[in-house]
Amino acid sequence: MGRVKLPIGPQHPALKEPENFTITLDGERVVDVDIRIGYTHRGIEKLMESRTYTQNLYLVERICGICSYAHVENFTQNVEEILGIQIPKRAEYIRTLFLELERLHSHFLWLGVAGHEIGFDTLFMYTWQDREVVQDLLEMISGNRVNYAMNAIGGVRRDVSVEHQKKVLQGMDYLEKRAEYYKEVAINEKTILARAENVGILKTKDALKFSAVGPTARASGITVDIRKDDPYASYLDTPFDVITTNTNDVLGRVVVRVLEIFESIKIIRYLMAHLPVGEIVTKAPRKVPEGESISHTEAPRGEDFHYLRSNGTEKPERYKVRTPTLANLPALAEMLKGTYLADVPIIVAAIDPCMGCMDRVLLLKGNEKPGELVDGERLRRYSIKWFAERGWKA
Amino acid sequence: MKVPGKMLPKIIGFIVRKPVTVLYPKQRLTPPETLRGKMKFHLDRCISCGLCARDCPSAACTMHEIDGKKRPVFDLDYCTFCAQCAESCPKDAIEMTSEFELAHYKKGEAIVK
Known part of the structure; x- marks a missing residue:
C-alpha cells in the first residue's frame, strides 16, 4: 500500500483548537508531518498599539x-x-506567588488533559478536582479564577493578608499529598506506562537543534529554565531545583511536570514564610519614554518572550509576543515522525499546546488562490448577497 | 511494581462520597470578599474628572452629561470586571461589590448609573 496523506484539522473532533496537521502515513506509521498554523489569529498586538x-x-x-x-x-x-x-520587594514576592500558583494549576490541568487523550478519564476528573483548590486560592487573593488582573505597572494591585497566607499553606499541604499520589500513579499505573513509555521520542540533540523550551526540553535532558538562567521577580532569592529527565519520551514529560508541582509547592512555602513587609506598588507615570525592551519568563509551558518599543506617548508603538507553543512546534514535527497514528493525540498534547495564544501572524502563502483583502462592510454586503441568491433572508 | 489498578481503592471510595458540586440555585457558595462584581457608584463623591472612562479597557465606562453634571455610566454588557475604574478614581466614588448574578434578557438592561 502506498503512502496516504491524512489531513487532520483545522476542524477535527480530536483537536481542541483549530490547527492543521497534514500527516503522511505509511500503513500505521507517520512518515512526515506538515503543520499549518494561523487559524486563531486575533490581532492582539495591533490592538495594543491603539x-x-x-x-x-x-x-x-x-x-x-x-x-x-x-x-x-x-x-x-x-x-x-x-x-x-x-x-517594591513585597510586590515581587506576590508576583512570584502568582506565577507559581499559575504553574500549579496549569500542570494539574495538563495532567488531566494528558489522561483524557490516552482515554484515562478517571485521571482527568481527579486532577481537575484538585486544580479547583488552586483556582479557589487564586480567586481568594485576586478576585478571579483566571485573568487575575493582579499586576499594575510598578507593583501589584492587591495585597496578600495573613489569613490568605494561612489558607495558601493549607492548600499546599493538600496539593502535596495529591501530587505524591500522582507521582506514584504516573510511574506505576499500567494505563499510563503503556501509552507514554517510548512514545514521541525527542533526542537531546534534536531538542537543541529545534530549540525546544520548557518541560518539553527538560524531559529531553536539557537544563533550561528562565527562572534559573535569567532570574526575574524574586526567583533569585528563592531556592528551587530545575527538574530534568533523560527518557526523552511522553512519560518523561509527565514526570517532569509532576515533579515540578513539588518544586512550585516548595517555592510557595518559601515565599509565604519570607514575605517582606512594606508597600505593594510604586507610582508610575502614564507616559513611557522612548525606548525598547525585551522580557522573558518561564511560563508553565516554557519560555514566553515579549518585546516592546515605546515612543514617548501613552501607547506602545510596537509589541511582539512569542509564546512557548510556537517554539515547541518544530520539535513536535520531529517527535511525530516514526510514531503510530494512534499516538499522535497524546504526543501533540504532551507539549501542552495552546494554539490560541501562539497565532501571532496570518500569512497567505503557498500555491492556493491569491487572497483578497476585504473590509468588514464589504464582507457584510457580500454575505447578504450570498444569502439572497439562495433565497434566504439575511 | 507495574500492576494495573493502582487507582482502584480511590475509585471505589468515590461511590460513597458526596459530590463536590452544589445544587446551585438552592445551595450557594459564598464568593470571596475580593470578588470583583457589579460596581456601586456614589454620585456625591464624583468630581467629573473622567479618569475612569479614560482607563477603562473595554469602553464599558463612558462619560455622559446627566442633569447638568458630567458623570460616568457603566454598561455591564461590555464590562470585564477588572476594577481599573475603581482604582483610577481619585475620590473612591466607584466601589466593587461581590454581586455577580447579572444575567438579563435584553442588551442594555444592565447599566449602572
Whole structure:
C-alpha cells in the first residue's frame, strides 16, 4: 500500500483548537508531518498599539487563558524597564506567588488533559478536582479564577493578608499529598506506562537543534529554565531545583511536570514564610519614554518572550509576543515522525499546546488562490448577497 | 511494581462520597470578599474628572452629561470586571461589590448609573 496523506484539522473532533496537521502515513506509521498554523489569529498586538499602557494590562492578560499571568508579568516588566522603576520587594514576592500558583494549576490541568487523550478519564476528573483548590486560592487573593488582573505597572494591585497566607499553606499541604499520589500513579499505573513509555521520542540533540523550551526540553535532558538562567521577580532569592529527565519520551514529560508541582509547592512555602513587609506598588507615570525592551519568563509551558518599543506617548508603538507553543512546534514535527497514528493525540498534547495564544501572524502563502483583502462592510454586503441568491433572508 | 489498578481503592471510595458540586440555585457558595462584581457608584463623591472612562479597557465606562453634571455610566454588557475604574478614581466614588448574578434578557438592561 502506498503512502496516504491524512489531513487532520483545522476542524477535527480530536483537536481542541483549530490547527492543521497534514500527516503522511505509511500503513500505521507517520512518515512526515506538515503543520499549518494561523487559524486563531486575533490581532492582539495591533490592538495594543491603539490602547494606553493601563488598558493593555487587561488585554495582554487575555492572550492566553491558562498562562495569562506570565504574559502580564512580561508586559509589566517591559514597561517598568523602560520607565526605570524598581518595584517594591513585597510586590515581587506576590508576583512570584502568582506565577507559581499559575504553574500549579496549569500542570494539574495538563495532567488531566494528558489522561483524557490516552482515554484515562478517571485521571482527568481527579486532577481537575484538585486544580479547583488552586483556582479557589487564586480567586481568594485576586478576585478571579483566571485573568487575575493582579499586576499594575510598578507593583501589584492587591495585597496578600495573613489569613490568605494561612489558607495558601493549607492548600499546599493538600496539593502535596495529591501530587505524591500522582507521582506514584504516573510511574506505576499500567494505563499510563503503556501509552507514554517510548512514545514521541525527542533526542537531546534534536531538542537543541529545534530549540525546544520548557518541560518539553527538560524531559529531553536539557537544563533550561528562565527562572534559573535569567532570574526575574524574586526567583533569585528563592531556592528551587530545575527538574530534568533523560527518557526523552511522553512519560518523561509527565514526570517532569509532576515533579515540578513539588518544586512550585516548595517555592510557595518559601515565599509565604519570607514575605517582606512594606508597600505593594510604586507610582508610575502614564507616559513611557522612548525606548525598547525585551522580557522573558518561564511560563508553565516554557519560555514566553515579549518585546516592546515605546515612543514617548501613552501607547506602545510596537509589541511582539512569542509564546512557548510556537517554539515547541518544530520539535513536535520531529517527535511525530516514526510514531503510530494512534499516538499522535497524546504526543501533540504532551507539549501542552495552546494554539490560541501562539497565532501571532496570518500569512497567505503557498500555491492556493491569491487572497483578497476585504473590509468588514464589504464582507457584510457580500454575505447578504450570498444569502439572497439562495433565497434566504439575511 | 507495574500492576494495573493502582487507582482502584480511590475509585471505589468515590461511590460513597458526596459530590463536590452544589445544587446551585438552592445551595450557594459564598464568593470571596475580593470578588470583583457589579460596581456601586456614589454620585456625591464624583468630581467629573473622567479618569475612569479614560482607563477603562473595554469602553464599558463612558462619560455622559446627566442633569447638568458630567458623570460616568457603566454598561455591564461590555464590562470585564477588572476594577481599573475603581482604582483610577481619585475620590473612591466607584466601589466593587461581590454581586455577580447579572444575567438579563435584553442588551442594555444592565447599566449602572
